[in-house]
Amino acid sequence: MINQLVEKIKKTGAPIVAGLDPMLSYVPEHILKKSLQEFGETLEGAADAIWQFNKGIIDCIYDLIPAVKPQIAMYEQFGAEGVRAFQKTVDYCHEKGLIVIGDIKRGDIGSTSAAYAAGHLGKTVVGGSRISAFGEDFATVNPYLGTDGIQPFIDVCREENKGLFILVKTSNPSSGEFQDREIDGRPLYEYVGEKVAEWGAQHMGDTYSYIGAVVGATYPQVGKIMRRAMPNTYILVPGYGAQGGKGADLVHYFNEDGLGAIVNSSRGIIAAYKQEAYAQFGPLHYADAARQAVLAMIADIDGALQAAK
Amino acid sequence: MINQLVEKIKKTGAPIVAGLDPMLSYVPEHILKKSLQEFGETLEGAADAIWQFNKGIIDCIYDLIPAVKPQIAMYEQFGAEGVRAFQKTVDYCHEKGLIVIGDIKRGDIGSTSAAYAAGHLGKTVVGGSRISAFGEDFATVNPYLGTDGIQPFIDVCREENKGLFILVKTSNPSSGEFQDREIDGRPLYEYVGEKVAEWGAQHMGDTYSYIGAVVGATYPQVGKIMRRAMPNTYILVPGYGAQGGKGADLVHYFNEDGLGAIVNSSRGIIAAYKQEAYAQFGPLHYADAARQAVLAMIADIDGALQAAK
Numbered sequence: 001m002i003n004q005l006v007e008k009i010k011k012t013g014a015p016i017v018a019g020l021d022p023m024l025s026y027v028p029e030h031i032l033k034k035s036l037q038e039f040g041e042t043l044e045g046a047a048d049a050i051w052q053f054n055k056g057i058i059d060c061i062y063d064l065i066p067a068v069k070p071q072i073a074m075y076e077q078f079g080a081e082g083v084r085a086f087q088k089t090v091d092y093c094h095e096k097g098l099i100v101i102g103d104i105k106r107g108d109i110g111s112t113s114a115a116y117a118a119g120h121l122g123k124t125v126v127g128g129s130r131i132s133a134f135g136e137d138f139a140t141v142n143p144y145l146g147t148d149g150i151q152p153f154i155d156v157c158r159e160e161n162k163g164l165f166i167l168v169k170t171s172n173p174s175s176g177e178f179q180d181r182e183i184d185g186r187p188l189y190e191y192v193g194e195k196v197a198e199w200g201a202q203h204m205g206d207t208y209s210y211i212g213a214v215v216g217a218t219y220p221q222v223g224k225i226m227r228r229a230m231p232n233t234y235i236l237v238p239g240y241g242a243q244g245g246k247g248a249d250l251v252h253y254f255n256e257d258g259l260g261a262i263v264n265s266s267r268g269i270i271a272a273y274k275q276e277a278y279a280q281f282g283p284l285h286y287a288d289a290a291r292q293a294v295l296a297m298i299a300d301i302d303g304a305l306q307a308a309k
Numbered sequence: 310m311i312n313q314l315v316e317k318i319k320k321t322g323a324p325i326v327a328g329l330d331p332m333l334s335y336v337p338e339h340i341l342k343k344s345l346q347e348f349g350e351t352l353e354g355a356a357d358a359i360w361q362f363n364k365g366i367i368d369c370i371y372d373l374i375p376a377v378k379p380q381i382a383m384y385e386q387f388g389a390e391g392v393r394a395f396q397k398t399v400d401y402c403h404e405k406g407l408i409v410i411g412d413i414k415r416g417d418i419g420s421t422s423a424a425y426a427a428g429h430l431g432k433t434v435v436g437g438s439r440i441s442a443f444g445e446d447f448a449t450v451n452p453y454l455g456t457d458g459i460q461p462f463i464d465v466c467r468e469e470n471k472g473l474f475i476l477v478k479t480s481n482p483s484s485g486e487f488q489d490r491e492i493d494g495r496p497l498y499e500y501v502g503e504k505v506a507e508w509g510a511q512h513m514g515d516t517y518s519y520i521g522a523v524v525g526a527t528y529p530q531v532g533k534i535m536r537r538a539m540p541n542t543y544i545l546v547p548g549y550g551a552q553g554g555k556g557a558d559l560v561h562y563f564n565e566d567g568l569g570a571i572v573n574s575s576r577g578i579i580a581a582y583k584q585e586a587y588a589q590f591g592p593l594h595y596a597d598a599a600r601q602a603v604l605a606m607i608a609d610i611d612g613a614l615q616a617a618k
Contacts (some may be wrong), residue, residue, distance in 0.1 A: 018569070036435070073425045078442060079442035083385075113537065116386070133391070134388060144451055144479075146488070163331060167454075167546050175454055178501060
């Protein structure tokens with residue numbers, strides 16, 4: 001799957017992933033009203049609204065980018081109905097040829113991680129049948145429990161040709177509270193990154209490993225260090241746009257081959273119509289605004305990479 | 310909610326939580342067959358089987374214990390249908406008067422943690438309605454992202470009278486890989502525990518905080534240290550039974566008032582009928598075996614606490 005991701009990044013020229021993290025407040029009135037009229041002010045109504053919202057966006061951007069990253073929390077908050085909307089979103093993105101990174105940040109003791117891995121990346125066994133429950137292509141995972149919480153995910157990735165992005169340094173303001181704590185003079189995230197590179201070395205695609213890392217756009221110095229420390233690790237970079245990251249900050253997350261990183265933007269794309277720069281589209285054309293925001297992001301990152309050459 | 314938990318522990322004399330972590334392989338043939346006949350070899354069939362399995366167990370143990378802890382991974386592996394079985398399990402436990410600890414180990418950047426917190430512990434806003442999606446009483450959370458990943462959970466707990474158990478030292482074999490790394494001579498989990506105690510001090514019930522900690526039964530020395538370091542923190546102790554923890558190992562997780570800890574057993578209770586000690590019950594009476602295992606666990610822990618007095 002990492003090979004496919006690299007191929008698609010080369011083909012689109014867009015090392016970009018659109019974060020499908022819909023909040024009800026992003027959903028334009030005409031969509032929300034219709035869903036709530038049909039299903040009432042219920043979790044089902046909310047789930048339908050975010051699914052319709054997603055569909056509009058996917059239809060308008062799928063040809064520009066290699067991948068999407070739905071954040072499952074935004075669906076799970078609507079209960080089982082929301083989780084079904086997550087499933088439908090994954091399926092629809094696959095129909096449109098997009099690679100799906102499930103932003104699930106799961107991680108638990110071995111037997112429990114195995115259940116998450118089966119459900120999200122592999123197959124669940126029911127009687128004599130093996131059934132794909134969610135079927136994302138990649139998943140984000142949390143490393144706090146150590147190797148035996150990660151290994152079941154790696155095993156499923158190997159069997160099913162899938163991949164991971166393991167949290168190393170997250171994009172949020174207080175990420176340093178534990179991640180930056182120094183151990184023998186080096187921060188914890190470096191130890192986690194080393195471990196990711198170690199796991200990754202045993203699970204290689206053609207040039208990159210299918211065990212990747214998450215390093216936030218909001219800490220460009222960390223990106224630079226971790227890029228060098230993990231040359232064959234693909235880095236998923238959240239925090240672009242709404243969280244403050246800019247293209248120029250991100251060049252050091254990439255290798256000299258122009259690969260090695262994929263940058264996520266969520267709000268900046270899917271709620272673009274709410275920004276001044278794209279206000280002319282209005283709520284009715286929210287998906288066209290998203291397309292423009294993707295084009296601008298591609299130009300920003302490409303420009304920064306060209307300038308750095 | 311922490312006051313209610315303490316009250317129920319006193320009333321039942323059982324500082325015990327039953328982990329409702331059903332695997333299909335635990336479900337006796339007569340239940341599994343019925344569900345798969347009705348719904349086919351589908352995720353729906355599997356979800357129905359684990360729900361029926363749970364119901365049988367809950368009916369047989371609800372009067373003995375204060376709380377249950379469903380592990381959401383075991384449901385999520387069956388997709389949206391599985392998540393609905395999780396919801397039904399939470400609701401049914403509430404009907405039976407049990408406190409529900411959602412073992413979800415979520416944790417993300419602020420806005421995302423807020424969505425998890427709303428869905429699992431609070432209310433989700435849909436139009437003019439505020440709807441409870443899952444409605445657990447407590448949730449487990451992962452601290453790797455630091456304060457701003459935890460704060461949204463704390464905010465919802467304060468508003469909704471709920472509680473948390475934050476991972477400090479987990480029960481799995483490789484938990485030490487990152488959690489034991491020494492920072493200025495002290496392991497990371499101590500820093501996390503300090504932070505938990507700090508958050509907890511600002512969010513107190515009558516004698517204990519509603520911001521609790523997870524410390525695994527498999528590291529009794531750590532339990533002893535963390536008990537002293539966080540005197541007002543309730544400790545959720547996984548890893549009893551199947552993972553290797555015994556009553557005698559656990560006395561130091563408790564305060565002198567006999568409170569301060571609640572010990573989880575999952576497989577050891579719900580799959581008791583598969584153990585030699587309870588084999589006489591057979592698959593048909595799996596729930597009676599679970600009841601016997603709960604009684605034995607109460608006796609084991611009570612005996613250890615009495616012996617330590």
